[in-house]
Amino acid sequence: MDRFIARANIKHFGDRLCSEGDTAMRCRLQKLLIAEEDKLGQDLEMISEVERTISGLDTLIEAQASVVATFNGRAGDDLDGARRFLDGLVETHTLYKGYYRRLVGAARINHS
Numbered sequence: 016m017d018r019f020i021a022r023a024n025i026k027h028f029g030d031r032l033c034s035e036g037d038t039a040m041r042c043r044l045q046k047l048l049i050a051e052e053d054k055l056g057q058d059l060e061m062i063s064e065v066e067r068t069i070s071g072l073d074t075l076i077e078a079q080a081s082v083v084a085t086f087n088g089r090a091g092d093d094l095d096g097a098r099r100f101l102d103g104l105v106e107t108h109t110l111y112k113g114y115y116r117r118l119v120g121a122a123r124i125n126h127s
Contacts, residue, residue, distance in 0.1 A: 017054070018055060021051045021052075021054045021055050022055070022064075024047070024051040025048060025051045025052060025055070025064075028044050028047050028048040028051065029048060029068055029107075029111075031044050032044050032045065032048065032103070032107045032110075033071075033072065033075060033104065033107060035103065036096065036099055036100055036103060038099075038103075041103055041106070041107075045107075045110055048110070049110075049114070052114055061118060062115070062118050062119060062122060065111055065114060065115045065118060066115065068111055069108065069111050069112060069115060072104060072107060072108040072111060073108070075104050076101065076104045076105060076108060079097065079100055079101040079104055080101060082097050082101075083097045083098055083101055
């Protein structure tokens with residue numbers, strides 16, 4: 016049951032990170048996400064789930080980069096918000112990539 020709850024929390028926190036613009040909230044969500052991920056440890060199913068999340072983030076980053084590019088040099092709150100959101104997505108992507116590397120490394124050690 017604990018694994019089910021941890022997986023549900025990971026999904027929830029990951030989804031929130033993909034849409035949260037507030038820096039302080041993103042920091043709290045990242046800490047909560049890491050704590051839940053640590054509860055699960057590493058297994059092949061978790062590695063696959065993280066791979067899917069990274070792929071989804073790649074798509075979101077590409078789309079948001081296109082949104083930022085459409086501003087064509089116009090400044091303003093909308094551009095600033097779009098850039099902050101893109102920066103947040105990139106930060107979340109980096110977080111997941113680091114977690115992925117740790118999972119794969121731990122899985123290799125445990126299966127050696």
